[in-house]
Amino acid sequence: MKISEIPGLGSFGHYIDDVNFSHLSKEEWFEIGRIHLSGLVTILRNVNITRDQYVARIREWGPNKGTRNSRAHFKIKYGEDFDPKNEGAFDQFNVSEEDRNYLKFKRHFVEQTEGGNYLTRISGEKDAEGNSLGAFSDGELYWHSNESSELTFAPEVALLGYQHMTGSSTGFVQTADLYQSFSDSFRSELDEMVVIHEYIPGGINDREITDPNLGNVLRMEFCQFDGSEVPMVLTSPGGHKGLHYTTNTATGIKGMTKEESSKIFKMIDKKLFTDKYVYDHKYVTDNELLLFDNSITMHRRKDPGHPNRLAYRIQYDPSNVLDSPWYPYNHLPEYAEKYKKQTHELINLLQLKDFKLP
Numbered sequence: 221m222k223i224s225e226i227p228g229l230g231s232f233g234h235y236i237d238d239v240n241f242s243h244l245s246k247e248e249w250f251e252i253g254r255i256h257l258s259g260l261v262t263i264l265r266n267v268n269i270t271r272d273q274y275v276a277r278i279r280e281w282g283p284n285k286g287t288r289n290s291r292a293h294f295k296i297k298y299g300e301d302f303d304p305k306n307e308g309a310f311d312q313f314n315v316s317e318e319d320r321n322y323l324k325f326k327r328h329f330v331e332q333t334e335g336g337n338y339l340t341r342i343s344g345e346k347d348a349e350g351n352s353l354g355a356f357s358d359g360e361l362y363w364h365s366n367e368s369s370e371l372t373f374a375p376e377v378a379l380l381g382y383q384h385m386t387g388s389s390t391g392f393v394q395t396a397d398l399y400q401s402f403s404d405s406f407r408s409e410l411d412e413m414v415v416i417h418e419y420i421p422g423g424i425n426d427r428e429i430t431d432p433n434l435g436n437v438l439r440m441e442f443c444q445f446d447g448s449e450v451p452m453v454l455t456s457p458g459g460h461k462g463l464h465y466t467t468n469t470a471t472g473i474k475g476m477t478k479e480e481s482s483k484i485f486k487m488i489d490k491k492l493f494t495d496k497y498v499y500d501h502k503y504v505t506d507n508e509l510l511l512f513d514n515s516i517t518m519h520r521r522k523d524p525g526h527p528n529r530l531a532y533r534i535q536y537d538p539s540n541v542l543d544s545p546w547y548p549y550n551h552l553p554e555y556a557e558k559y560k561k562q563t564h565e566l567i568n569l570l571q572l573k574d575f576k577l578p
């Protein structure tokens with residue numbers, strides 16, 4: 221196992237090479253987990269991992285929380301007995317047209333592996349009927365974080381490149397260095413700020429404007445409720461304080477006028493989007509495993525590459541890598557309390573196992 225620094229992601233980011241997944245002990249894997257949480261972004265190049273090993277290895281670190289917020293949303297809306305996979309029962313539950321479209325559209329994104337696991341595809345491929353076989357099917361993806369407007373977003377994302385990845389890129393910008401570069405007094409001001417989120421059509425991908433189904437999916441996954449509030453500052457699972465400033469849905473700061481908040485956003489944009497903190501990883505092989513923080517780090521796809529590019533994504537909570545539960549919003553008790561309440565609700569509704577209860 222060879223560890224080196226990613227050049228250009230400030231003081232964060234690691235490459236880890238020569239990891240052999242056929243002979244990797246639990247201790248070694250958890251060592252990688254800890255290195256990853258301390259460095260925010262980890263890139264394992266040219267990995268020999270199967271899709272089922274990928275599911276199992278990430279699962280060792282903690283529960284899969286993929287699209288948990290929209291899944292929970294359906295159970296809250298239609299009752300605990302509602303099964304989003306059971307289309308035959310939609311009439312019985314009075315499922316709205318919009319929700320039916322969402323569930324139908326998304327069904328094609330999921331693939332069952334040889335080992336019987338389900339994985340979400342990130343792909344531009346289409347089936348014979350023209351259905352997109354993956355999320356974020358084509359084009360550039362602008363800066364975003366996943367589930368950006370949710371207080372209980374999944375803090376970690378794993379993306380396994382699989383086919384036609386070379387020539388494309390996935391990029392990152394971390395905010396921890398920038399947060400530390402601010403004066404004590406401005407940091408205290410930021411600590412008190414709460415970001416207001418709204419769905420911005422075209423905020424991530426151009427096609428969401430012309431394709432209403434895609435727009436519907438992105439609204440559901442990034443900002444179901446306009447006006448959602450998430451603290452501007454939070455602590456990542458690895459213990460780094462930074463900004464949860466997610467430009468795809470951040471439209472204002474609570475208690476400020478549009479002009480006041482836009483002045484702050486512009487100032488942050490100018491300091492953040494520089495070569496110092498931005499790193500676009502160009503895939504050199506098709507099989508690279510990217511692990512990235514989704515709490516104080518945004519990601520993008522600047523180079524879309526091949527139209528049939530295929531990767532698999534898992535969103536998870538690294539509970540098992542941590543010694544104690546993750547508290548992102550401890551500096552703002554009102555939101556810390558809300559986070560705790562909503563997390564408990566999710567654990568119960570979705571029966572998430574192995575979760576370290578906050």
Ligand SMILES: O=C(O)CCC(=O)C(=O)O
Nearest residue numbers: 342366389390520521533
């Ligand atoms: O396709 C990529 O490079 C990025 C995908 C992405 O944004 C995600 O999986 O959340």
Ligand SMILES: [Fe+2]
Nearest residue numbers: 364365366519
């Ligand atoms: Fe994403």
